[in-house]
Amino acid sequence: MQYWLFKSEPDEYSIDSLKAEKNSIGRWDGIRNYQARNLIRDDIKVGDGVLFYHSSCKTVGIAGFASVVSEPYPDPLQFDPESKYFDIKATQDKPRWVSIDIKYESHAKSFLPLTTIKATPALDDMVLVKRSRLSIQPVSKDQWAFIVNATKTDLQR
Template sequence: MTYWLFKSEPDEYSLQDLAAESSGCGRWDGIRNYQARNFLRDKVKEGDGVLFYHSACKVPAVVGTAEVVRSAYPDPAQFDPESKYFDPKASEDKPRWYCVDIRWRSEFQRPVPLAEIKGIPQLAEMVLVKQGRLSIQPVSDDEWQLLQHLGSSTPR
């Protein structure tokens, strides 16, 4: 299994929004960064684990987990002129942007804030620490395990 961290602004789409979706499944769409798109299109696969990260909020933090239930497919929003994610350069035969479907798995007992993550030596090489703005990023098995533990434990 491969692990990922997906970032979302909780005012836009939160872990709780995902949990409230039918069957706890939702489309992860609107990605408009080429590096993140390439991860979605080429690397993220059905069955992969996802750390759900709330960004651009008072306390950015990893708040829970999800699972990829459908691998990459063209993001329908790129073809919709009414969508804020419309891309006039995209076409049905040459899509530019991709999305995946994910299912809610768990909410952490406590969020693991970015400030705490940055202070943990074992997480110093995490993409979140080194390249924080990337909305889709790989997570190592050790990082996944440690963040799962931290999310279920008493704050440090």
Template sequence: MTYWLFKSEPDEYSLQDLYAETNGYGRWDGIRNYQARNFLRDKVTLEDGVLFYHSACKVPAVVGTAEVVRAAYPDPAQFDPESTYFDSRATADKPRWYCVDIRWQSEFQRPVPLAEIKQTPQLAEMVLVKQGRLSIQPVTEDEWQHLLQLGNSSRR
């Protein structure tokens, strides 16, 4: 199994929004960064674990987990002229952007804020710390386990 951190602005799409969707399933779409797209298209696979990260908010934090339930497929928004994610250069034969489907798994007992992540020696090498703006990031198994432990502890 591979692990990932997916970033989302909670006022656009939060962990609670995912939970509220049909059976906790949702499409992870709208990715318009080539490195993140390449991860989605080439590396993210069925049953991979996802850390759900709320970004661009008062306290950015890892807030829970999800699981990949459908591997990469062309993002339908790229073909929709009414969508903010429309891409006139994308065609059905040569899509430019991809998405995956995920399913809600858990909400942490407490969010794990970015400030805490940066201060935790076991997480010092995370992509989140080194290349923070990337919206889809690989996470090691040790980082995954450590964040699960932090998020499900009562420590504040």
């Protein structure tokens, strides 16, 4: 099992949005960064844990937890000319972008803001702290365990 941090702007798609989806399963789509795409396509597996991170808002940080519940598949938004994620170079035979489904596990019982993450020595090596622009980032098992404990969240992982 691996662990990941997925960033989303809460006014676009929040931990509450994921929880409200049918069966609390949502499609993680609209990724248009090659490095993040490659992580979804090549590294992220069913059963992996996800830190759900709210970004580009008043208080950024870890809002909850999810798990990966599908293999990667072509992002349907790349084929929709009405979507802001439409890609004229993508075809059904040669899709360029992938999506993955994640399932809501829980809200963080105590929201963990980025300011706290950056001030915590045990999290100094997080990709989030070193290069925070990537929307999907690996998280170590120790970082995952620390964050679960810091958010006072009871997860069976």
